[in-house]
Amino acid sequence: MTSETVEPVLTGVRNFRDVGGAPTVDGRRVRRGLLYRSGHLAHATEEDAAFLSRLGLHTVFDFRNSADQALEGPDVELPGVRNLNIPLSDPAEGAEFWTMVREGDLAQLRAALGDGQAAGRMVATYRLMVAERTAEHGRVLRELALGSVPALMHCAAGKDRAGLSVAVTLLALGVERDAIEADYLESNSPQHRYRIHRSPDAAEGLSPEVMELIGPLFEVRPAYLHAAFDTIERTWGGTDAYLAEGLGLTPELRERLRDRFLES
Numbered sequence: 333m334t335s336e337t338v339e340p341v342l343t344g345v346r347n348f349r350d351v352g353g354a355p356t357v358d359g360r361r362v363r364r365g366l367l368y369r370s371g372h373l374a375h376a377t378e379e380d381a382a383f384l385s386r387l388g389l390h391t392v393f394d395f396r397n398s399a400d401q402a403l404e405g406p407d408v409e410l411p412g413v414r415n416l417n418i419p420l421s422d423p424a425e426g427a428e429f430w431t432m433v434r435e436g437d438l439a440q441l442r443a444a445l446g447d448g449q450a451a452g453r454m455v456a457t458y459r460l461m462v463a464e465r466t467a468e469h470g471r472v473l474r475e476l477a478l479g480s481v482p483a484l485m486h487c488a489a490g491k492d493r494a495g496l497s498v499a500v501t502l503l504a505l506g507v508e509r510d511a512i513e514a515d516y517l518e519s520n521s522p523q524h525r526y527r528i529h530r531s532p533d534a535a536e537g538l539s540p541e542v543m544e545l546i547g548p549l550f551e552v553r554p555a556y557l558h559a560a561f562d563t564i565e566r567t568w569g570g571t572d573a574y575l576a577e578g579l580g581l582t583p584e585l586r587e588r589l590r591d592r593f594l595e596s
Contacts, residue, residue, distance in 0.1 A: 339523075342380045346371035347490035347524040351498055351515060356506040360594045366481050367593065369498050371490035371526070372396060374405035381408050384484070389413045391480040393472060395420040395493040399427055404488060416475070418468050420461055420493040433546055437535035441545045450548035454492075455559040461496050462563040469500050470579035476501065477581075477589040489526040491519040491552050496560055500579075503571050504586060505593055509561070519552045526550045 342348050348371075352364030368387065372394075376384065394407060397419040407415055432440055445453075476483060485501075487493035495516050502512045518524060528538065528550050536542045568574040575581040581589075 340383055341523065342370075342376070342383065344375035344377045345373055345380050345384075346526060347519055349515075349518065349524070351502070354502060354505075354507045354511040354515060356594060357508055358506060360506075360596075362502070362505060362507065362593055363595055366483070367476075367498070367501065368482070368484040369490055369494050370484060370486045371494075372400070372404050372486055372488050373407035373410075374401075376408040381410060385410050385413075387482055387484075389482050389484055391416055391475065391483045393418060393475075393483060393485045393494075393497070395485070395487040395497060397421050397425075400488050414480070416480075418471060420465050420468055420487070420497070421457075433549065434529070435531040435534050438539075438541065441542060445545040445549075450545065451553065451555065454548060454553070454556050457492070458496060458556045458560040459563045461493065462560045463567060466578045466580075469497065470581060472497055473501065473504055473575075473579060473581050473589060474585060477585045477592065479592075481592065489519075489550070490524075491526060492556075495519060495552060496557075499557060499560065504575055504581060504589055506590065513554060513557055516552055516557050517554070 339349060347369070349369060350364050351367040351369055352362050354362045356362070365387070368389075373380075373384070373392070389410060391414045392407060392410070394415055394417045396404070396417070401417075409415075429444070432444060436444070472485075485494045485497050499512050499516055502515070519526075528543070528546065530538055530542070564571060564574045564578075568578050575586065576583075
């Protein structure tokens with residue numbers, strides 16, 4: 333189907349957009365209306381759900397873990413659409429940390445996040461998602477190559493786990509690195525940016541110092557994505573080896589993926 337020409341403003345779903353249009357290194361472009369990305373769908377309104385239903389989606393890839401789903405709720409059900417949950421982080425990973433972010437006082441936040449620790453945590457997370465989640469990313473690419481499209485990828489905020497999964501998909505399609513980064517950084521734009529919430533009882537609430545401390549956790553930064561790309565280079569020596577050896581994407585599947593997603 334033809335994708336929307338004007339990006340919609342969804343009420344209960346953040347960071348939604350069509351990934352189509354990105355240019356490849358060989359002069360082609362990703363087709364529109366085949367791959368979308370967003371934050372979670374748990375708070376989608378009836379109008380949001382109706383819009384999403386009109387996209388003709390085959391599969392929604394939900395990269396949240398069980399802790400995320402318990403906190404935010406399950407995705408809304410879209411008739412005829414398969415919801416495929418592929419967690420990209422362990423439910424217990426960082427549970428106490430994120431409780432501290434939501435509820436901790438200023439002293440706790442300074443100790444855990446000050447002096448560049450917040451950004452450092454994000455860089456480390458991206459490295460781990462590349463190095464340790466090869467089976468999951470490989471499965472996503474195989475699903476797409478074999479016909480699970482149109483597809484929507486999301487996590488909680490739609491910026492990190494979904495952002496990296498979209499980036500990996502675009503790498504497999506041969507999209508230019510600058511274009512991959514541009515799509516990734518779009519999560520910082522006002523209409524897409526994550527709305528930060530802290531417990532109403534949290535000391536200092538969302539004061540300027542609190543925002544400065546927790547801000548790196550809720551932004552996307554070039555350094556985060558570059559850490560992922562650097563891990564690919566250091567571990568596998570390049571994108572082709574990462575896709576083939578790390579993710580198990582055969583030349584045949586990669587060609588099917590490109591034929592499916594790229595304009596002639």
